[in-house]
Amino acid sequence: MAYATLKKRVTPANQNPRPYSEAQAWFVWSFAALFYMYQIILRISPGVMADDLMGEFGVEACALGGLAACYLMTYATLQIPAGLGLDKFGPTRLLRYAVPVCVLGTLIFSLSNSFYLACFGRLLIGVGATCGFLGTLKLGSLWFTPQRFALVVGMTMVAGTVGATFGQAPLAYLIGILGWREALLYVVAPIGMILSAGIWLFVRDTPPAGPRSPIQPADTSLSTLFEQLKTIALNYRIWLIGFYGALMYAPILVFVDLWGVSFLTKVYGIDKATAGSMTTMYYIGIGIGSPLVATIADSIERYKAPMIISAILSIACMSVAIYVGHIPLPVMYALLLMAGIVFSAQPLIFAAVCPLTPQASHGTVISFTNMVVMGMGLILQFLVGWLLEQTWAGEICNAIPHYSIEEYRYALLSIPVGLFIALVIALFIPETFPRTTKKK
Numbered sequence: 001m002a003y004a005t006l007k008k009r010v011t012p013a014n015q016n017p018r019p020y021s022e023a024q025a026w027f028v029w030s031f032a033a034l035f036y037m038y039q040i041i042l043r044i045s046p047g048v049m050a051d052d053l054m055g056e057f058g059v060e061a062c063a064l065g066g067l068a069a070c071y072l073m074t075y076a077t078l079q080i081p082a083g084l085g086l087d088k089f090g091p092t093r094l095l096r097y098a099v100p101v102c103v104l105g106t107l108i109f110s111l112s113n114s115f116y117l118a119c120f121g122r123l124l125i126g127v128g129a130t131c132g133f134l135g136t137l138k139l140g141s142l143w144f145t146p147q148r149f150a151l152v153v154g155m156t157m158v159a160g161t162v163g164a165t166f167g168q169a170p171l172a173y174l175i176g177i178l179g180w181r182e183a184l185l186y187v188v189a190p191i192g193m194i195l196s197a198g199i200w201l202f203v204r205d206t207p208p209a210g211p212r213s214p215i216q217p218a219d220t221s222l223s224t225l226f227e228q229l230k231t232i233a234l235n236y237r238i239w240l241i242g243f244y245g246a247l248m249y250a251p252i253l254v255f256v257d258l259w260g261v262s263f264l265t266k267v268y269g270i271d272k273a274t275a276g277s278m279t280t281m282y283y284i285g286i287g288i289g290s291p292l293v294a295t296i297a298d299s300i301e302r303y304k305a306p307m308i309i310s311a312i313l314s315i316a317c318m319s320v321a322i323y324v325g326h327i328p329l330p331v332m333y334a335l336l337l338m339a340g341i342v343f344s345a346q347p348l349i350f351a352a353v354c355p356l357t358p359q360a361s362h363g364t365v366i367s368f369t370n371m372v373v374m375g376m377g378l379i380l381q382f383l384v385g386w387l388l389e390q391t392w393a394g395e396i397c398n399a400i401p402h403y404s405i406e407e408y409r410y411a412l413l414s415i416p417v418g419l420f421i422a423l424v425i426a427l428f429i430p431e432t433f434p435r436t437t438k439k440k
Helices: 002-009 022-048 050-057 061-077 079-089 091-111 115-129 131-143 146-166 169-178 180-202 222-233 236-248 250-268 272-300 304-323 329-343 348-356 359-391 405-411 414-428
Strands: none
Touching (some): 022 061, 022 091, 022 115, 022 169, 022 180, 022 250, 022 272, 050 061, 050 115, 061 115, 079 359, 091 115, 091 131, 091 180, 115 131, 131 146, 169 180, 169 272, 236 250, 236 304, 236 348, 236 359, 250 405, 250 414, 272 304, 272 329, 304 348, 304 414, 359 414
């Protein structure tokens, strides 16, 4: 009944009372995409200021991992409420308040003299960032036709790659000039304020003609939403796909975002900006590989095979990067680029879970899967910090704990182990690629 009513309302006579160009759609979408870029920078920023933070707050690796993971605590916890809120209230309303929350968290973090106050700032950043990825996709689904939505997803991944690039070497360079507090207070926070103003001024939920997609959830009552959540939470196949995605994400959350810069500066004796440029190669690889792997999966009509191959190659790349000594610097750049490319089957998890639920539940199942991924990432960031402390010889220089290459390698063993477990899980994941009408 609800769908029939919707079809009646969206008729050829009134579908486009005020035509608009696709350029206008991209313009509106770009503000949400810029917010996604911005929250990626905030998420990974502790990685390029790890030594500064340990020295400033007088903490060691485990506590630093907890500080960085505060972002993931609220981000992962609020994924499902954010997804439901976007469906219920629309992306614009949530995005308008999400950016100021991120800015407030950044200001608190940059001005904090207490470790616990800094943790509170990171928690607030995670609250605001919850709407970044989901809000960008939701806005794209309303402003673009379904046939263009795949391109919107691809461009969103590119936006995340650009944000990660700025959050590595450029941010490290800025911190080197200004200091970490000043960089956040006088550069990063004001950029968020400008972005917030742009969203308030230019972003609307739908184009003048209304949503481009003809299908919307028919029932958003609480009872229906909770019934959808119950069905999703009891589906073991969704959990398998989520755990695979979480363990495949370990190189990003553990190595690229947090400990990679410190590890590479120790291995090569280079500055943070150079080490940040090396870890940035991983994100550049994702930007290259994501559309490529998606195209391959579509052409072979399989999700599972690329996911298995991705796990195997990721184990090889990350094991060599961490455990093979005396790798020439240009080779390490190329290796991390390749690691990002072969990682790029991981985003297929969001396509793989959708066929397991009705179309009206796709937003909820994507939010649920993302919650599993980021929630396990929270555990892994704590774990690596704890492992570092278990083997730490107690060396301190300028009030900053110093960890040896061997200590880093011991703690980072969690990455190849996690990737191996992901490979085993992938063998049991069902193939969910939608069958074409030609296939039986």
